Amino acid sequence: MTLPHYVRLVEVGPRDGLQNEKQPISVGDKVRLVDDLTDAGLGYIEVGSFVSAKWVPQMAGSEEVFAQIQQRAGVTYAALTPNLRGFESALAAGVKEVAVFAAASESFSRKNINCSIKDSLERFEPVMQAAEQQGIRVRGYVSCVLGCPYEGEIAPEQVAWVSKALLDMGCYEISLGDTIGKGTAGATRHLLDTVARQVPRHKLAGHFHDTYGQGLSNIYASLLEGISVFDSSVAGLGGCPYAKGATGNIATEDVVYLLNGLGIETGIDLHKLAAAGQRICNLLGKTNGSRAASALLAAAD
Numbered sequence: 001m002t003l004p005h006y007v008r009l010v011e012v013g014p015r016d017g018l019q020n021e022k023q024p025i026s027v028g029d030k031v032r033l034v035d036d037l038t039d040a041g042l043g044y045i046e047v048g049s050f051v052s053a054k055w056v057p058q059m060a061g062s063e064e065v066f067a068q069i070q071q072r073a074g075v076t077y078a079a080l081t082p083n084l085r086g087f088e089s090a091l092a093a094g095v096k097e098v099a100v101f102a103a104a105s106e107s108f109s110r111k112n113i114n115c116s117i118k119d120s121l122e123r124f125e126p127v128m129q130a131a132e133q134q135g136i137r138v139r140g141y142v143s144c145v146l147g148c149p150y151e152g153e154i155a156p157e158q159v160a161w162v163s164k165a166l167l168d169m170g171c172y173e174i175s176l177g178d179t180i181g182k183g184t185a186g187a188t189r190h191l192l193d194t195v196a197r198q199v200p201r202h203k204l205a206g207h208f209h210d211t212y213g214q215g216l217s218n219i220y221a222s223l224l225e226g227i228s229v230f231d232s233s234v235a236g237l238g239g240c241p242y243a244k245g246a247t248g249n250i251a252t253e254d255v256v257y258l259l260n261g262l263g264i265e266t267g268i269d270l271h272k273l274a275a276a277g278q279r280i281c282n283l284l285g286k287t288n289g290s291r292a293a294s295a296l297l298a299a300a301d
């Protein structure tokens with residue numbers, strides 16, 4: 001398998017990265033992060049989510065964040081919407097692309113969005129219809145594709161089934177989430193091989209959390225399987241409120257460093273990205289989760 005010439009990165013730091021933070025983060029600080037990421041050359045930024053503030057308090061204020069960010073032409077600024085109410089709020093905030101999120105695990109689905117997988121797909125139907133009417137593209141997420149914090153192993157066939165359901169519903173791309181970061185390169189290849197029988201590879205994206213330190217190798221395994229879209233989080237921020245112990249996504253800086261080494265184009269300025277990641281880490285009082293950024297910043301001192 002030849003590697004792709006271009007990889008599209010979906011920056012999920014402002015959403016997946018910040019949603020799990022315990023301390024309050026001001027709208028201004030979220031806006032600054034998104035603007036820094038735009039300036040670093042990210043072409044797709046998941047800015048926030050329109051979910052219940054009781055469930056995920058940190059995402060309250062997404063409307064204000066959308067109102068205040070400096071949107072650059074050609075960059076996609078997206079939001080998560082779990083139901084029609086969320087979609088309508090996103091629309092009112094001027095959001096041009098949304099994502100719905102399902103799970104391959106029944107238990108995780110109930111913990112995360114308080115309903116079964118089947119009910120979640122039914123909830124997404126009106127979102128899909130409204131989005132089509134408004135000309136808004138919808139991305140689909142599937143969580144727990146390489147393991148569930150409540151059920152353990154998840155059959156790849158189950159992931160394929162949920163992914164196909166989202167595709168058939170109208171999602172233009174399906175992001176496969178290793179929510180607990182337990183997957184290995186071997187498991188990733190096996191998963192992709194199974195899912196690709198139901199969903200074409202060019203419609204799949206990889207969303208790897210780095211809990212077990214396997215994120216980069218899972219991305220490389222996915223590249224070998226013909227996947228060219230990856231979600232990542234600046235400075236490796238994040239976790240999942242419904243997956244105990246899960247760390248952030250693989251750090252965007254580390255992915256860019258990997259891709260640069262493979263001669264794969266991303267259009268991202270690694271130095272600006274590293275500075276953006278360090279700025280938000282300083283603000284949160286966190287250690288930078290990107291090895292590449294930490295090394296670059298230390299070398300520049």
Ligand SMILES: CC(C)(COP(=O)([O-])OP(=O)([O-])OC[C@H]1O[C@@H](n2cnc3c(N)ncnc32)[C@H](O)[C@@H]1OP(=O)([O-])[O-])[C@@H](O)C(=O)NCCC(=O)NCCSC(=O)C[C@@](C)(O)CC(=O)[O-]
Nearest residue numbers: 050051052055056082085086112113114141143144177179
């Ligand atoms: C889906 C619901 C709302 C169902 O929540 P529910 O309690 O089943 O639904 P409900 O309709 O009974 O609503 C409960 C309350 O929420 C309100 N509500 C209802 N909808 C909305 C909305 N859109 N925006 C704001 N408020 C809303 C509604 O008005 C009501 O308010 P109350 O009457 O109690 O004051 C809830 O479970 C929820 O918000 N869950 C959030 C889950 C979440 O954001 N999880 C993290 C993102 S997913 C993720 O991180 C995984 C991913 C994508 O990164 C991939 C991976 O790594 O695996």
